[in-house]
Amino acid sequence: MEGLVGRIWRFYADGFRNMTWGRQLWLVILIKLFIMFAILKVFFFPDFLRGKTDDEKSDFVSAELVKRVPSENQ
Amino acid sequence: MELDVNLIDWSRAQFAMTAIYHWLFVPLTLGLSVIMAIMETVYYKTGNEFWKRTAKFWMKIFGINFAIGVATGIILEFEFGTNWSNYSWFVGDIFGAPLAIEGILAFFMEATFVAVMFFGWNKVGKKFHLASTWLTGIGAAISAWWILVANSWMQYPVGMEFNPETVRNEMTDFFAVAFSPVAVTKFFHAVISSWIVGSVFVIAVASWYLLRKGESHRKFALSSIKVAGTVGLAASLITLFTGDKSAYHVAQYQPMKLAAIEGLYEGGESVGLVGVGVLNPDKAWYDDGEEDFLFDFKIPYGLSLLATRDANGFVPGIKELIEGGYTLPDGGMALSAEEKMVRGRAAVEAMAGYREVSRALKTADADSSDTAALETRLQEYDTILDNNMPYFGYGYIDDPKELLPNVPLNFYAFRIMVVLGSYFILFFIVLVFLAFKDRYRQKWLQWVAVISLPLAYFCSQAGWIVAEAGRQPWAIQDLMPVNVAVSNLSASSVQVTFFLFLALFTILLIAEIGIMVKAIRKGPELEQNK
Numbered sequence: 001m002e003g004l005v006g007r008i009w010r011f012y013a014d015g016f017r018n019m020t021w022g023r024q025l026w027l028v029i030l031i032k033l034f035i036m037f038a039i040l041k042v043f044f045f046p047d048f049l050r051g052k053t054d055d056e057k058s059d060f061v062s063a064e065l066v067k068r069v070p071s072e073n074q
Numbered sequence: 075m076e077l078d079v080n081l082i083d084w085s086r087a088q089f090a091m092t093a094i095y096h097w098l099f100v101p102l103t104l105g106l107s108v109i110m111a112i113m114e115t116v117y118y119k120t121g122n123e124f125w126k127r128t129a130k131f132w133m134k135i136f137g138i139n140f141a142i143g144v145a146t147g148i149i150l151e152f153e154f155g156t157n158w159s160n161y162s163w164f165v166g167d168i169f170g171a172p173l174a175i176e177g178i179l180a181f182f183m184e185a186t187f188v189a190v191m192f193f194g195w196n197k198v199g200k201k202f203h204l205a206s207t208w209l210t211g212i213g214a215a216i217s218a219w220w221i222l223v224a225n226s227w228m229q230y231p232v233g234m235e236f237n238p239e240t241v242r243n244e245m246t247d248f249f250a251v252a253f254s255p256v257a258v259t260k261f262f263h264a265v266i267s268s269w270i271v272g273s274v275f276v277i278a279v280a281s282w283y284l285l286r287k288g289e290s291h292r293k294f295a296l297s298s299i300k301v302a303g304t305v306g307l308a309a310s311l312i313t314l315f316t317g318d319k320s321a322y323h324v325a326q327y328q329p330m331k332l333a334a335i336e337g338l339y340e341g342g343e344s345v346g347l348v349g350v351g352v353l354n355p356d357k358a359w360y361d362d363g364e365e366d367f368l369f370d371f372k373i374p375y376g377l378s379l380l381a382t383r384d385a386n387g388f389v390p391g392i393k394e395l396i397e398g399g400y401t402l403p404d405g406g407m408a409l410s411a412e413e414k415m416v417r418g419r420a421a422v423e424a425m426a427g428y429r430e431v432s433r434a435l436k437t438a439d440a441d442s443s444d445t446a447a448l449e450t451r452l453q454e455y456d457t458i459l460d461n462n463m464p465y466f467g468y469g470y471i472d473d474p475k476e477l478l479p480n481v482p483l484n485f486y487a488f489r490i491m492v493v494l495g496s497y498f499i500l501f502f503i504v505l506v507f508l509a510f511k512d513r514y515r516q517k518w519l520q521w522v523a524v525i526s527l528p529l530a531y532f533c534s535q536a537g538w539i540v541a542e543a544g545r546q547p548w549a550i551q552d553l554m555p556v557n558v559a560v561s562n563l564s565a566s567s568v569q570v571t572f573f574l575f576l577a578l579f580t581i582l583l584i585a586e587i588g589i590m591v592k593a594i595r596k597g598p599e600l601e602q603n604k
Binding site: 018028 | 134137138141142144145148149152153155156157159160162163164189192193194197239240241242419422425426429469470471472557558561562567570571574578582585589593
């Protein structure tokens with residue numbers, strides 16, 4: 001089993017080590033993922049219903065659904 | 075409660091922009107994966123090193139596109155949680171389950187097989203490597219399946235039941251969701267039309283080599299064109315069939331979208347399909363007395379045939395869809411928009427009443443006579459909700475005019491898609507014929523092939539514009555309009571994130587084009603280069 005894990009590890013490690021044009025791409029990927037998850041998600045895209053229990057979420061959305069009926073229809 | 079119109083518009087613009095950018099990367103991934111896998115299969119069968127080098131070059135281009143495009147779709151999921159929180163909660167697991175399956179599958183299949191494809195040359199057997207290349211493409215297609223299942227549910231919500239207790243739709247039939255006719259057709263239409271984009275890309279780049287590098291790259295270019303042209307031609311013909319099927323589904327499940335696509339203000343029997351036309355910009359509503367078109371050429375009986383499979387079939391226009399009163403295919407009578415709005419309001423009120431009574435029941439004394447009365451009321455609300463739930467979203471419609479999607483956008487986007495789709499059939503026939511006869515030497519034609527590349531992207535994007543803009547005002551067809559789905563954020567914060575994404579995606583696109591142009595300029599590793 002260790003042999004298999006070791007071979008898989010070496011397969012990936014050798015692949016990354018011997019990369020030529022791929023290094024530039026990995027840099028792009030890592031910068032992109034950092035911006036997306038560490039900046040955009042944290043600072044600009046918090047979950048709007050974050051911090052609420054499921055019951056509170058149901059209550060909140062239900063209230064929103066009732067409030068948004070056009071006034072003359074209510 | 076009146077929401078800021080700016081908030082709805084900016085939220086929609088942000089989502090549209092993110093989806094459009096994401097869809098610049100996806101079709102090329104799907105298309106190239108098939109082409110490079112076929113090339114490697116030829117190498118596997120013949121042992122000819124030329125095909126290995128050819129496949130490796132297109133894999134490199136695939137890798138650049140894959141790396142830069144990967145995870146751009148996740149931003150759409152961020153937006154669901156932040157900008158479309160009511161929608162996210164309301165759809166429940168129906169939306170979450172396919173996206174979760176997609177995420178897990180994409181990660182494991184693509185992370186495994188993409189790595190073997192790139193790192194595995196000379197390290198794994200030829201057969202295993204070939205299988206990995208095919209599985210990379212199959213993995214990408216399966217990922218697309220789940221995304222398209224989620225999208226199809228928004229167009230044609232099935233396999234669920236609304237639970238007023240949780241205010242969520244709960245999946246009752248996984249197979250109805252995963253294999254709804256809309257999902258199946260959408261999958262084949264979106265994925266196979268993406269093969270067209272991949273094929274045009276390969277042909278455009280190969281033609282550029284013929285123009286710029288001449289004879290030294292002729293064998294590589296012509297061989298690539300033969301494979302891509304054959305894939306593209308087959309894909310174009312299949313897309314013609316799936317497009318027809320897709321239009322039929324739109325007619326059945328989203329007739330207002332079809333009316334907008336056709337500029338069909340008044341329906342009837344034996345309706346013609348607008349082949350070419352210019353909409354009258356002054357036309358705003360079916361009874362405003364304005365002409366529908368400044369100019370139009372209709373294919374007789376075309377729309378009836380497309381929508382009902384009967385040349386004399388009845389196709390409702392905007393007028394009939396708003397006024398109702400026509401016979402539906404199942405024999406029932408179509409409701410008017412006003413009737414649907416009344417039933418929608420009844421459904422929303424029943425949901426609110428149900429929740430109020432349910433809360434009262436939780437605190438009531440189990441033995442009291444009130445409990446029995448409350449249970450009866452709960453049952454009544456449940457029945458009202460069940461009877462009116464198909465029209466739930468109409469409860470939020472203030473004016474029937476809100477039910478009409480943007481007619482010019484849908485009308486012209488549809489025609490761009492169809493005209494370019496037809497052009498590509500001709501394009502592939504000519505290219506395949508000339509490439510196989512070794513007569514692809516006309517410089518003007520090679521330039522046409524290069525210039526056709528952006529047209530393939532326009533065609534693909536136009537298809538999505540029809541699918542998404544045609545569904546308006548609905549986020550979920552008939553159940554939830556976008557002005558209810560959207561979170562109550564400040565419009566300015568959505569504007570900020572819109573421009574942040576615009577900047578991020580534009581930088582990514584510039585990086586992609588830059589790295590790709592560099593790789594294309596460097597060219598394939600040809601025998602004479604060694």
